Amino acid sequence: PTRIFSGIQPSGGLTLGNYLGALKRFVQKQDEGIETVYCLVDMHAITTWQDPIKLRQQTREAAAGFIAAGIDPARSILFNQSQVTAHAELGWIFNCVARMGWMSRMTQFKDKAGKNSENVSLGLFAYPSLMAADILAYKATHVPVGEDQKQHLELTRDIAMKFNNDYKVNFFPITEPVIEGAATRVMSLRDGTKKMSKSDPSDQSRINLTDDADKIAQKFRKAKTDSEPLPSDLDGLKDRPDARNLINVYAALADITPEAVIRDYAGAQFGTFKPALADLAVAKLSPITTKMSQLMQDPAEIDRILGEGATRADAIARPIVDQVYDIIGMIRSR
Ligand code: ATP
Numbered sequence: 645p646t647r648i649f650s651g652i653q654p655s656g657g658l659t660l661g662n663y664l665g666a667l668k669r670f671v672q673k674q675d676e677g678i679e680t681v682y683c684l685v686d687m688h689a690i691t692t693w694q695d696p697i698k699l700r701q702q703t704r705e706a707a708a709g710f711i712a713a714g715i716d717p718a719r720s721i722l723f724n725q726s727q728v729t730a731h732a733e734l735g736w737i738f739n740c741v742a743r744m745g746w747m748s749r750m751t752q753f754k755d756k757a758g759k760n761s762e763n764v765s766l767g768l769f770a771y772p773s774l775m776a777a778d779i780l781a782y783k784a785t786h787v788p789v790g791e792d793q794k795q796h797l798e799l800t801r802d803i804a805m806k807f808n809n810d811y812k813v814n815f816f817p818i819t820e821p822v823i824e825g826a827a828t829r830v831m832s833l834r835d836g837t838k839k840m841s842k843s844d845p846s847d848q849s850r851i852n853l854t855d856d857a858d859k860i861a862q863k864f865r866k867a868k869t870d871s872e873p874l875p876s877d878l879d880g881l882k883d884r885p886d887a888r889n890l891i892n893v894y895a896a897l898a899d900i901t902p903e904a905v906i907r908d909y910a911g912a913q914f915g916t917f918k919p920a921l922a923d924l925a926v927a928k929l930s931p932i933t934t935k936m937s938q939l940m941q942d943p944a945e946i947d948r949i950l951g952e953g954a955t956r957a958d959a960i961a962r963p964i965v966d967q968v969y970d971i972i973g974m975i976r977s978r
């Protein structure tokens with residue numbers, strides 16, 4: 645049976661990258677009638693220090709963003725990670741399955757730790773093993789993510805295989821990453837070779853789901869580009885990462901292919917294309933932004949939804965993690 649799991653860190657406000665690469669696709673999977681479990685991974689967020697007041701606020705805001713974008717808490721399970729202790733428990737067990745060598749090859753750790761990794765948290769290094777636990781605590785079969793998470797999903801498969809092999813069981817599924825669409829890797833508006841991220845220090849590098857129409861227009865107007873007009877085919881975008889990014893974003897927002905965007909805008913200047921892109925982004929995002937701020941008027945209701953989601957998530961994950969304890973030889977006598 646197909647079961648989808650995915651998550652987003654409440655490490656800042658949701659971005660256009662999170663929306664196109666993850667959230668929009670989470671909604672599509674739910675609407676296809678697949679069983680969907682979506683998690684605000686607050687324990688991942690604290691791998692870099694978070695102000696407690698902001699963390700709580702960002703978690704609620706992310707939940708509001710999910711619901712505003714179309715996640716229905718009656719059809720999908722929506723909760724925050726720390727309310728379901730199975731994640732942390734299985735995460736520890738996977739720390740003992742994963743190898744130092746595997747973890748050392750993770751490019752996200754290298755990117756986030758920078759040159760001096762002496763002073764980053766141990767949690768940042770172990771992050772992918774907790775992520776494997778998030779997924780496998782539900783025996784999820786498919787995980788929709790952006791392109792940047794591909795390597796972590798390969799590690800999840802390696803952990804599942806090693807666990808099955810070490811304990812001579814056929815227990816964990818070998819999860820499939822689902823990386824699809826025109827915007828699996830939305831780039832920074834200031835540097836087309838860098839991923840758009842909610843934790844980027846520059847607010848100009850990203851569109852936030854909370855940005856208003858003026859802000860969105862201003863950010864696209866100022867987005868880095870070259871000075872050539874748009875080419876007449878995709879080949880013409882090869883060495884133009886900034887231009888290619890804007891084309892991909894347009895395609896993903898409009899639910900058309902990048903080829904179709906190029907066909908419509910062949911030869912156009914950015915002075916024409918950028919305002920069209922901003923208008924499209926505002927048309928698609930502003931209903932979400934409006935709904936989000938309405939939902940944020942009632943934080944107690946958001947907390948209630950997350951609590952109820954956590955109860956349903958726990959009902960799936962608890963028995964799975966209990967079986968893991970049995971498999972590995974832990975005494976369970978109370
Ligand atoms: P942080 O900077 O704190 O890591 P982030 O913006 O990378 O934040 P995550 O919470 O790490 O967001 O990722 C949540 C989901 O969004 C993942 O599936 C990830 O692949 C996807 N995602 C993140 N950034 C992008 C992007 N620029 N383009 C497409 N998908 C993205």
Ligand code: MG
Binds near residue numbers: 841
């Ligand atoms: Mg990230």
